[in-house]
Amino acid sequence: MASPTPEMSSRLLDLPPEVRNLIYKFAFEQPKPMRLRCPSQRRLRPSRPSKEDARGLLDSCRMVRSEAITLYYSLNALVFRSESDALAFMSDSDIHPLIRPSLTHIAVDFGDTTDADAILKDHISLVDCCVGSLPRLRALETRFYARTLDACASSHFRTLAMAFDGLDVDLNTPPSPRSPRSSPRHSRQSSVSSSGSSSRSSSPLSTCSSYCWELEAAPAPAPDMSAYQAEVFEQYCFTPSAAVAFAGSKLKFSVAASSEQYPGVKRDKLICYNLRMGVDGIANALGPAKDAVKQRISRIGLLPRPLSDMYDDAIDGGFHRRVRSTIASCARIDVGVS
Known part of the structure; x- marks a missing residue:
């Protein structure tokens, strides 16, 4: 080149x-x-x-x-x-x-x-x-x-x-x-809920704090799975x-x-x-x-058919008869198991 x-x-x-x-x-x-x-x-x-x-x-x-x-x-x-x-x-x-x-x-x-x-x-x-x-x-x-x-x-x-x-x-x-643990956020929510409704409605600071709490209660992002994987x-x-x-x-x-x-x-x-x-x-x-x-x-290519299918197809062709005649003509049959 x-x-x-x-x-x-x-x-x-x-x-x-x-x-x-x-x-x-x-x-x-x-x-x-x-x-x-x-x-x-x-x-x-x-x-x-x-x-x-x-x-x-x-x-x-x-x-x-x-x-x-x-x-x-x-x-x-x-x-x-x-x-x-x-x-x-x-x-x-x-x-x-x-x-x-x-x-x-x-x-x-x-x-x-x-x-x-x-x-x-x-x-x-x-x-x-x-x-x-x-x-x-x-x-x-x-x-x-x-x-x-x-x-x-x-x-x-x-x-x-x-x-x-x-x-x-x-x-x-x-x-x-993991099981939820008590946090300052939860204690803060309980203290806010225990206070009177009239005080929350009269104070703009309490209204702002409840609004901030709603923002904090937003769903957390999905956890990172990298370390786990x-x-x-x-x-x-x-x-x-x-x-x-x-x-x-x-x-x-x-x-x-x-x-x-x-x-x-x-x-x-x-x-x-x-x-x-x-x-x-x-x-x-x-x-x-x-x-x-x-x-x-x-x-x-196509693999040969299973032996069982070949055996079934060969029954009509005298397969059993040939096997029996072959075994009958043997003088001795040795069988080994390993």
């Missing part, structure tokens, strides 16, 4: 910076979130943009890249396939130094819940890294899912759902207020630095479960669990459960 020279003048660079920023913003707002490669493919970089992708504008020259790269990454959500991919991208020393400070939206799709402990640890590591080190972070999304007919995945899914539901309740439920985060094994950063960022924590019928198998659904730490007004990058089913099928 070469710097512009007098022989290579650009009409874009001749415009005022305010006008160029408006053009960059119009060109960089993508309808779909930007997805990144995994670290095994050379480097962890954005996939090669198409001709219609405005990301190629960053490769036009150094001046455009330096003044537009922060705007591009602040307007687009980055979707990773795993927690390790996200951490590898943010710790990569070869990426542009302005990328990480400008990130505002991170999303990680954890996939199937085959190990609840591992996903919990990955969530903690992701929150510790993103909330504490990304100054402009406005949304952090994660998702895991399971099929209802997969007993192992469903068991891990329920374990994770219970853990994050508990965190959601503890974060969004204010602590119980930081304490809750530490109780759920998050580091103190991440807990304080989350409490100070004013991000809201919320969970939402959704399901979609899985095609090809009866009584089977794909259950998605979406976690979100973010501010209001930012659209979700991971999408609903219906999109997760489509992505799953396009990536790995």
Whole structure:
């Protein structure tokens, strides 16, 4: 990428910076979130943009890249396939130094819940890294899912759902207020009420004092939940630095479960669990459960049907007879239990 020279003048660079920023913003707002490669493919970089992708504008020259790269990454959500991919991208020393400070939206799709402990640890590591080190972070999304007919995945899914539901309740439920104590304000009110009505009506000073008391009795503002939320985060094994950063960022924590019928198998659904730490007004990058089913099928295809369904379909085809004849032909059958 070469710097512009007098022989290579650009009409874009001749415009005022305010006008160029408006053009960059119009060109960089993508309808779909930007997805990144995994670290095994050379480097962890954005996939090669198409001709219609405005990301190629960053490769036009150094001046455009330096003044537009922060705007591009602040307007687009980055979707990773795993927690390790996200951490590898943010710790990569070869990426542009302005990328990480400008990130505002991170999303990680954890996939199937085959190990609840591992996903919990990955969530903690992701929150510790993103909330504490990304100054402009406005949304952090994660998702895991399971099929209802997969007993192992469903068991891990329920374990994770219970853990994050508990965190959601503890974060969004204010602590119980303390019992009211007697204060000079209450004693003052009692003394004023015990005095005669004629004296209050005759003295303008008493009228002023009652008016001031009405102002003092106005509802108090909502208490600050920052210290309480930081304490809750530490109780759920998050580091103190991440807990304080989350409490100070004013991000809201919320969970939402959704399901979609899985095609090809009866009584089977794909259950998605979406976690979100973010501010209001930012659209979700991971999408609903219906999109997760489509992505799953396009990536790995339809999984085989359960063995019970195959067994029922094979009854009319002589399955029992073949099994009995096979067992009858065996001279010895050893059964081991471990």
